[in-house]
Amino acid sequence: MKSSTVTSSDIISSDKVEGTNVYNPAGDKLGSVDDLMIDKLSGQIRYAVLEFGGFLGLGTDRYPLPWNMLKYDTSRDGYVVPLDKAKLEQAPRYDESELPEYTPEYGKRVNNYYGMDW
């Protein structure tokens, strides 16, 4: 239970972000944050890697989502993403054992899928 994800400050621990639940706007739990992908030079988080399972029946696939898509909802103690099941079913994903190289091409593919700038 990651009930202490957010402190009263604006700084949070990556250990606590990882494991935080992710919901769709309707309030359905989609999964949880498994990992964060970071720009090595700037230290900027580019992607939250979501583990979706159960609800979608997709096992343990990992879905990289542009960080800006995640909004924290204090009432749910989790992140909300503006995605429905249909959108996720076609989304870029990978098996947990097969972390892809996050090349610019891969990043563009992910961002384009979600209509986000690269």
Place this chain on the structure above:
Amino acid sequence: MKSSTVTSSDIISSDKVEGTNVYNPAGDKLGSVDDLMIDKLSGQIRYAVLEFGGFLGLGTDRYPLPWNMLKYDTSRDGYVVPLDKAKLEQAPRYDESELPEYTPEYGKRVNNYYGMDW
């Protein structure tokens, strides 16, 4: 062994940053990255929280370091920080069980100690 910390792209996984060794410029291993502290709104990493032990005999204390102080050294497969033992002995630290609130005041104290802008 975190030998795959850096991919050939510029994007790295937080899971791999955590656990990466940290060295001083002389090549002594100081410890390893235990956690990352992230600005909630911008997604920018502000601090790498270092676990120093053994070499300094300080047990499992945690030392927040401004992210910009860490430079990745591919030849060492780890980060290098421009710090000596004397500087670390007086540095802001906390016990692993006592994560402080990263308020602006705390952040300023840490940054000021290392001569970094807040």
